[in-house]
Amino acid sequence: MRRQWIAAALAVALAGALAVPGFVAWADTKDAEAATLRGSVTNEDVPTDDTGVVDTAARDEATAKKDANAVAPDVQKPAPAPQPGDESESPEGPINEDVPTDEAGVVKGGAEDAEGGGDGESAPASKPARPALPDPVFGEGVNEDNLVNPQQKPDSSFIYDTAISALQEADSYLNNQTVQVTGEVVGDRIVAEFDPGFYWIVLQGSDKAHSEIPVFMAGDFTELIDTYGAYGRKGTTLQVRGTFHLTCSEHEGLTDLHADAVTLVEKGSITEQPFDIGTFMPGLLLVAVGFVMLIVFHQMREGQR
Amino acid sequence: MWQRFTLYDLRVIGHYLGTLILFFAVLMALPFATAVVFQEWEPAARYLVAIGIAMVAGCSLRFLRIEPGRLDRRQALAVTGFAWVVLALFASVPLYFSGHYFTYLDAVFDGVSGLTTTGASLIVDLDHLSYADNMFRFAMHALGGLGLIVVALSFGLFGRGGGASLFSSEGRSEHVVPNVVQTTQFIARITFIIIAVATVIITALCLVMGMEPTRAFLNALWVSTSGFVTGGFTPMQLSIMYYHSFPLELILMVLMILGSISFVIHSEVWKGRASAFFKDIETKTMLLWLAVMAFVFTATLASSPFNDILAILRRGLFMIISAFTTTGFQVVTTNQITTSFSNGAFLTLAFIMAVGGASGSTAGGIKFSRMGIIFKSIVSNVKEALAPDSARVVVSYNHVGKRVLTPEVVKEAMTVFILFVITYVIGALVGIAHGGEAIPAIFESVAMTSNGGIITSLATPGMPATLELFYIFQMWAGRLEFVTLLALVVEIVASAIPRPRPKDRL
Structure with missing residues (x-):
């Protein structure tokens, strides 16, 4: 009976220790993820028009508003390792919402550098760095110049x-x-x-x-x-x-x-064709026989006359 | 009722066929020499073997009758009839072993097509063919275009026996000069001169185009030969499209028209009587026929991608001339004929090929003279219907002099016309039975029988053997203009049927 009381007290103490934030490192992750998710843009947040096509301008505006309300600034995921050819990327790595696109939704190459120069739609200086999500297909190495926009219209340049x-x-x-x-x-x-x-x-x-x-x-x-x-x-x-x-x-x-x-x-x-007398032998033999027959025929005809 | 071939007849026929085969062996010396000059050792060895085979076979046949004597009409019919196919069989030997044919029957088809100047070819990878093989193909065209018998007679191969019978049994009814041998020599001489002049001009054109001198000369010689004898073979797979040269196409159009004019008219013009050309019934029929068909052809092309005036003038006019002269040169692809041409244009070309060129020329088809005579016969019938019973209606026509339209002339024209049409129809049905579409089947049948040679989708390498054999028969029959071939078939059948035993008398 006494031992049972001691075991119960120890269990309660352990549970209390886990509940305290910062006591155990991995216990904080869930909160951090929850905080991250609270600040991220979800599908419901992406504005679309009546046909369901993404309204890019409205989407970027909504994203900026969300960034302003983002929480857990101290929680940052490590930036993805830079891939070859990706020297122009920022260390944090851009994510889809930050990549400027044209009216058709096609990624503008090089425009991301101008974005940092004064694009009013986003304010990289004020908003906290976004964690770059790894691409489910290509892993950590995502090249923003090669992003596919499923909303792109077909053209006639098919070969x-x-x-x-x-x-x-x-x-x-x-x-x-x-x-x-x-x-x-x-x-x-x-x-x-x-x-x-x-x-x-x-x-x-x-x-x-x-x-x-x-x-x-x-x-x-x-x-x-x-x-x-x-x-x-x-x-x-x-x-x-x-x-x-x-x-x-x-x-x-x-x-x-x-x-x-x-x-x-x-x-x-x-392709060179070397001369080989052997290949001519059958023909020469046949022609010789033919000439002999001709001579014999003429002899016979002369004999009949 | 029907006369049979006796053993003596068969020995005489065999002797003269052997003579022709020996002559063909001499012709094969030309590709052999070409192979030696250009150091094409494999073709050289191949043609030496072919020469040897022809010599042995020809000499063996000549031994059947040492002194054959004079040829009578029935023997001449048999020699002429068999010559085309027998020589084609010997021609197929070196062609098949060149490696450019899927089957041996394809090589036989090309042999018959070359000799009958049809121009339809089943050869594969023509652009990699040796100069020797190409020289042989065009030599066959020259021999067949002039006429096997014509060439043999001009060389005196048949001695003094049966020249006239042989000449007329090859479908040549007109004598340029009273003497048959002189006629054949005249035909050979005029052919040589025209081809030589055309070769020089076209060689210069090919050099300007950027071809090497040797290739320029050989291409010029071959297309000139093929154009004048209205053959249709070309040294390159793309036919005349390969050269991309309007001046060359113009020269070839002139050559084809010259080749489709009767040699009798050539002789008259040569002697300074050019009016004979313009007054002739064939010239008038040709001009009227071409005017009508050109109008119809242009109208049918109006709704096709070929509605551009330049395209019609350059490609349409060339195809009309190639079709009516039964040459077979093409400046449009086979695919364009079946897809871009309307069905009307397709059939119009077939009609043009069906009628063909002038009699006594190298062209095939029903011939303008027969069409003109049939038309005159219609006019005569209408006149007789309108004239009083006591009136005697005489209709005349001009064909190297004024002639009266007689029932025998009309009967001959109508018989050949009907035989051509029946063969066109049967050939179309055979093509359809082998799975072909109706219009291409009609087109192909007409191309084979008229020796036109413009082929579309049915006559392809590796086609069914039964269809191929029928097309070979059509080319053969068209070249002989049916009567000779039918007479030969009847003689063979009559000879094969055993003679009925006489009843025993008591």
Whole structure:
């Protein structure tokens, strides 16, 4: 009975010690997190318009108000370790809400440096440093220049990485589109008759049918070509990016590819064919037999006359 | 009722076929020499083997009859009919072993296409083909365009026997000069001169374009040959689009038109009688036909991406000329024909190919003379319907001199016209049966039978063997203009059927 009373007293003393702030370090974390969360911006705080799209201007304003009411200034998470190429970042590390964006929500590169120069929307000198949350995908190394804005509108700058065989069978959907193809240069460099400084080359694909496409390119690009494909010669392999025309209006309806960028993939090569008398022996034998038969035939015809 | 081939007939036919095969072996010396000059040792060895095979086979056939004697009409029909296919079989040997064909039948197809000057090709990776193989392809075009028999007669290969029979059985009904051998020599001479002049001009153009001198000369020689004999083979896979040269396209248009004019008219113009060209029924039919079809073609292109006036003038006009001369050169891709051209433009090109060029020329198709005669026959029938019963209606036409329209002439024209149309239809049905769309099937069938050669989506490397065999038959039949081939088939069938036993008499 006496021992039970002593054990109970010890338990009460222990509980009291834990309840005192600062007595045990890890006991303070929950309060600190709670304090941090109390001051952070949550989804409910982010203003949106009627369609649910983030209103960036209103959002930044709300963020500034929250910063003014932020608590626990002495609680700071250590700044993330600087990543290579991230020299322009502040030691504390910017977070999404601090990154300036344009009307479409796309991150403005370099604008964050101007922000510190007098942007009225945020006051980095007055507001406490925000703890940088680690990115769930990329961890501690987040580059604000590479942030994706899911609200960005699509544009028409899509490049079709395709094959020459697809261009040979292309329908109107590929007309006037930017495409990128790789192929072997064959034939000759033909001077473009009405465009000084431009040339025509032919690019051949590696498909079964060896599809081809004529490419219209500037003279500078043709300097990359060291070999033109022909019998016994493998031409230079180029990667060409440019605009595909099913019926080119500049070239009287020709199907062609106007090159914007040309990259050397592989240099050409020449295959030497050594002379080997052995390969001629079967033919020589057959021709000899043929001549013998001719002579015999003429002898027989002369004999009959 | 039907005469049969006897054993003697078969031996004579075999002898003359052997003579032609030996001549073909001599022709193969040209690609062999080309291979040696350019140090293409693998093609050189290949052509030496092909020459040896042709020599042995030709000599073996000649042994069937040491002294063959004079060819009669039925034997001449058989020699002419078989020559095209037999020589194509020997041509396919070096072509197949070049490694540029998926199957042996594809090589046979190209052999037949080259000799019949159809110009449709199933070759793969043409831009990496050796100079020797290309020289052989265009040599076949030259031989076939002039006519196998024409060339053989001009060299006196058949001696003094059966020249006239052979000449007419190859579909040549017109003698430039009374003597057949002189006619064939004239045709060969005029061809040589025109091709030589065109080669010089086009070589200069290719040098200006930036090609190397050797490639410029060879490309010029090959496209000139192909253009004048209205063949259609080209040394580069992109056809005439490869050269991106309007002057070259202009020269080729002139060459194709010259090749589609009768050699009889060439002879008249050569002698200073240019009016014979303008008065001829074929010239009038050609101008009227081309005017109407050009208008229709332009109208059908109005709703397509080719509605630009420059595109129509440059590409549309070239395709019309390539189609009516049954050459087969292309300045638009096969994909553009099937996607950018409207169905109307597609079919218009097919109609133009179907009619073809002038008789007595290198062109194929039904021919302008037959179309003109059929039209004159309609006029004659209308006149007879309107004239009194006692009146005698005489309709005349001008074809190297004034001629009277007789029932025999009309019968011949109508027979060949109907046979062409039936073959076009059957060929289209065969194409459809192999899974092709209707309009491409019609187009392809017309291209094969008229030896036009502009192909779209059906005639591709590795196509079904049955379709390929039928297209080979169509090219062969179109080149012989049916009558020779039908007569040959009837003779063979009649010869194969056993003779009925005479009844025993008591």
